Amino acid sequence: MSEPLAHSDTPDDDVIRLTGVNRTFDSDPPVHALRDVDLAVRRGEHLSIVGPSGSGKSTLLNTLGLLDRPSSGAYWLDGVETATLTDRQRTSLRGSRIGFVFQAFHLLPYRTVEENVMLAEIYRKTRPGRDRRSRAKRARAALDRVGLSQRHGFRPDRLSGGERQRVAIARALMSDPALLLCDEPTGNLDSENTFSVLELFDELCAQGMTLVVITHDEAVSRRANRRVRISDGQLSQEIV
């Protein structure tokens, strides 16, 4: 527990750096969901955050995903200090640097698997080599990475839970993010499907993807190369 949670030696290599982050909700009574959180995640790292329900895991993930602002403290994402960004800037930073994987999958039921994956790219200016015409091809490649390229024309309701989550992961990969944020990605899955998703995480990690996986499941967190525990809004390091 003495080792610092933030690495200060090579800040440029940090995809995430939180220092002294607090988040309070002005509800009645006020909730102090994050308390003085310091956290750094290196590029290519697979970090898991474990903690019981209500400990602040989702609040932390929403903060990391720029879906929520910390009440105080500093957050550097991929070298950009986010506290001073406007709403629009945070939105586009979120779209370009972060891939989300949610417990509830959040696939659009009325679109095909491929269209769901392509959705990740429409809110950004086209970049060189990533024009609209080749978008379907890139979606297939992303589906290929999660082993679902033959399912591209299906609607999500014809897929198993594990397949749906893999589609969601393909969508997150589509925008070529610096960071994959997963909030209880296996929370809705049975053990078999959980296993397939975890295998996929291992593969992605081996390919150099930075992963932050939030879970209350010890079995899931054991896959990570680093684990931190959150309880009552406070982080503590766990040695694996």
Add this chain to the structure above:
Amino acid sequence: MKFRHRTAAPEPDPDPEPAESSQEQPNRPERSRRPRQRSAERRGTKGVERPWIDPRDLWAEALSGVLARPVRSALTTLGTVLGIGTLVITIGVASTAANQIVGRFDALTATSVTVVVPPPPPSSDTAPLVDWPGVDAVDRLAGVETSAALAESDDTSALQVRANDVITPGVLSSQTLAVVAASPSLPAAVRGDILVGRFYDTGDIARHDRVAVLGDQAARLLGIKEVDDAPAVFFNGHSFTVIGILGGFKREQRLSTSVILPPTTAKDRVGLDEVSRVLVNTSLGAAQQVARQAPVALAPNSAGALTVLSPPDLSKARKGVQGDVNGLFLVLGLVSLIVGAIGIANVTLVTVMERVGEIGLRRALGASRRQVAGQFLTESTTIGLLGGVIGAALGMVVVVSVSAIRDWTPVLDARLALGAPVAGAVVGLLAGVYPALRASRLEPVEALRAPS
């Protein structure tokens, strides 16, 4: 208590979008926000793009949103279909009817002027009010195209007329017909056609020839079809050679059952001398003026004794028709449109509420508030446009059908055909404003809690 005194507070940015989680933001110091904001932007924007969406993608997203619930979308268009349809029908039928009325006036009434000459008082030797050569004065009036004088009298309105060759022996081919005298310009004046033979000319008149032209109905009654073998008709003890048959009367249709004689012959043989009517055809728009001038031209000293029959003023008639038809139905159409707009707003709002999870997802994928609002605005506009197109199409079908039934020429303004769908789209756009604002105001964190 760290969170109470943040140092690098993000500002209510110049961007119109409200800050995320704004209701949960602690109070921030108000001082010196501008300089800090600018420097922060310079640092922060390094490597940060602005949200952007290709219009084709926006359109594709909106369209798939509309098509995801096809039945609902179709039902939602109904109000707009009704509203736009009513407006198109109202305006279309009104202008078609107005055109029709005006068209009828144009063809017949609008250019027809009739001067009625009263019969002279009995047993007086005064000169007739209008004599045959005097009718030529009308032709010299500006705007007169053709004219003809006509003499009719009660004595000659029902004569027993017989054809010479009795085709079926034993059948009396005697008919009760009117005998009239007319100027040689009569065919043009009644806009009729010489069906057979010829009309008499000034030579026939000058020679007092005993010739006659039959109206087509009179010829049929008398069993005369051809004039090559010079058939004759008999009445008042005289015989007249039939030289032609006149048909296709557009005015003075009763002449089709009459025997028409040259004025000189008529005076000699049946005592028909006084001009009783002068038929005038004017160019378009000249009728009113000709109607005023004709009596003076015909009878300079007793113009007041003549009666003039002239068409009503056209411009007033046209306006009257359009005004009558439009008023009520326009209101009806506009009410339907408002109802349609409320329907679209309502359904779009329901759709937004059902798709909260989707909105959260789109925000997580990098959609800005404006892009979310834009999607729902595009969806409601699409529904309105669809309603406008269907309504305009249905309306035009109705206008064309009504025209076909009434034997009218449909008048469909291109501005109406193009404007109606645009009006539908505008209705959809306006209806989408509130739901789109609601969608864009959703906080991503809250929205993501809803199932997608």
